[in-house]
Amino acid sequence: MVRKPDLGNIEASARKRLKLPMFLCAPVLAALLCANAPPSPADQFGDLFAAVQKEHVFADGKTFADAVPKRAPDAIMADYERAAPGSSAALRAFVLDNFVVPGVNDRPLPPLREHIRALWPQLERRTPNVPPGSSAITLPAPYVVPGGRFREIYYWDSYFTMLGLVADGRDDLVEGMLEDFSSLIERFGHIPNGTRTYYLSRSQPPFFALMLDLSRATDGTIRARRLAALRKEHNYWMAGEVCATTAEACKRVVRMPDGSVLNRYWDDRDTPRDESFAEDQATAAKASTRPTGEVFRNLRAGAESGWDFSSRWLSDPHDLSTIHATDVVPVDLNALIWAMEKRIEKGCRQAGDQPCTREFGQRATARKAAVQRFLWHAKQNRFADWIAPSSRPSKVVSSASLFPLFVGMATPAQAGAMAKATRSTLVADGGLRTTTVRTGQQWDAPNGWAPLQWVAVEGLRRYGHNALAQDIAARWIGTVNCTYLETGKMLEKYDVEERLPGGGGEYPLQDGFGWTNGVTAALLDRYPTLGPAATFQGCSPADRSGTTPRP
Incomplete structure (x- = not known):
């Protein structure tokens, strides 16, 4: 009597030998065995393969199917089974660590430093003219944009961009951007958040003074023009000084409990931001007990801070509708304005303007004393923002x-x-x-x-x-x-x-x-x-x- 082969034992043995997943049906397994065909990626990487495809780690399902393992599949699967990634980002990182993925990590990259040097020309822009009706603002010289959705020059971004331009010997772009910022101050009284008409009602952390430290210009006329622009920018930030009281701040100026003067973020408008119109309306709708204009103003002030958005500005850290940025006296803003005042004092001294030297020396001294008094949190040995309505340091x-x-x-x-x-x-x-x-x-x-x-x-x-x-x-x-x-x-x-x-x-x-x-x-x-x-x-x-x- 001829004994029929035990297909169950053969199947189990084959699965174990080939490390095939349990979801592979017996007929398919038999076909593979009979044809002596190598396993497909789904066969070979089972649960890992299924997870990558279900999470849509790559937009095209064929991408991972064509990937090449960097090391033995057994070793990859052992690591995966030992600690499966807990998120899509971690899963992607695991895949990229262990596979060469076509169109993703199969191309050699230049060293990081070379890559950065190659990016400057790609991010350089010029806008000497703009089409009628455009929200863009003209600028006289070339400049560098952040990239992505940010297609215009931004104020505080530019200082940190300039650091790299200086490192890469692009002084031409540094001087061009300083020309652009001087032009903006001369036309509008301040440097707007960015060069769009919808940004004109606010500024950003004032780094213009520190940008001037990066300049190598020696021409006296240029230096005098930039000092004048810096003084005009200071006027913008201090415009509320005449109307601020200890009971009520005015514009960007807060009069502290002892009568000293510090600054806050603000926006001259109290409507939804053009660039985030629907989002702002939705946020204001959640704050049903607050006037919508108050919410819009605070969202705009948060945008002026550059930290849009942060728990620094929120009464409830998990609810954006509780934003109260105009109540906060920020430590970073006041440090930057102190630096501005010190540089104006120095520039005026070099120009022989004694009244200006004296005024800004006194302003810088008074501001430093106020920062020490109100923004140094002695009990916790740290600098902190000040919450004006409650006269206390921020817990953030x-x-x-x-x-x-x-x-x-x-x-x-x-x-x-x-x-x-x-x-x-x-x-x-x-x-x-x-x-x-x-x-x-x-x-x-x-x-x-x-x-x-x-x-x-x-x-x-x-x-x-x-x-x-x-x-x-x-x-x-x-x-x-x-x-x-x-x-x-x-x-x-x-x-x-x-x-x-x-x-x-x-x-x-x-x-x-x-x-x-x-x-x-x-x-x-x-x-x-x-x-x-x-x-x-x-x-x-x-x-x-x-x-x-x-x-």
Whole structure:
């Protein structure tokens, strides 16, 4: 009697030998065995393959099916089964660590520094004329835009972009952008948020004074014109000085309880922002007990801060409709205006203008005293925003507290306390956190932003905390480099806790990206050992060697 083969045992044995998934039906298995055909990607990578396709990690399902494993499939699957990625982003990172994916990470990338140099011409723009009816504002000289949806020049972005332009020898663009900003102040009395008509009712963190430090212009006429523009910008920020009282702020000026003067963010309009019209209306609708104009004004003020949006401006950190940015006296804004006043004092002294020298010396002295009195939180040994209606410091711990170190208005003891607080609360694996709270807003944890890394590094260096400064720089450059190797892009913001692209906010993550390029270039010049040959924590072994780029 001829015994029939036990197909069940054969099937089980084949599954075990070939490591085939259980969902593969017996007829298909038999066909594979009979044809002696190699397993397909779905057969070979089972649960991993299914997860990648179900999560739509790649827009085209064929993309992952055509991927080539970088190492033995058994080893890849063992790692996957040991700790399956818990999110789509982590799953994508796992795939890119372990596979060469066509059209994604199969093309060699230039070193990070070379990539940045190549981006400047792509981000350069000119708008000497605009079509009738356009929202764009003309500018006399070439300039650099951030990238992505940001197709115009932005105020505070540009300082950090200029850092990279200086590092790359593009003084022509630096001088051109200073010409553009001087022109804007002369025409409108201030530098708007960006060069669109819908941005004219507000400004942004005032970095023009610090931009002038980057200029190599020696022509006396140019210098005099720029000093005049700087004084005009100061007038813009102080326009509310004549009407502010201790009971009520006026425009961008807050009179503190002792009568001293500090500044806040504001917007001259109380309507929905043109660029976020529907979003602002929806936010105001949630705040049913507040006048809509009040909500719109505060959303606009939050936009003027550049931190749009953050728990710094919210009564309830998880509810944007509780925004009260106009109630906040921000530490970063007042540090920057102090730096502006000091530079006006210096410029007037060099010009022989004694009344101006005296006035701005007194203004800077008075502002520094007010910052020390109201924005230094002695009980917690940190700088903090001031909440005007309640006359108390903000509970939000943020990277803005490092601005007094950045401009040089902190005492050595305060700098030491801030260094300690920064190390214990704000430093993450991949750089400096923006705040310590997670709200879903983009200017909160876990995000980190290029300008805040530079402010921290330079502020700490100024006061001799060099090891912490370099540590923050190394963590940040590692995050930028690893993400560049994975995506081929320079991004607007990053998740510095997971060392991934950042999230949150009103719009999708943007690439380009002006201030990330600038700060990265400047930090790599400051710390050459952080270049491509360095070891970057958080990248795959191949990436750490600097030889095998990811997408």
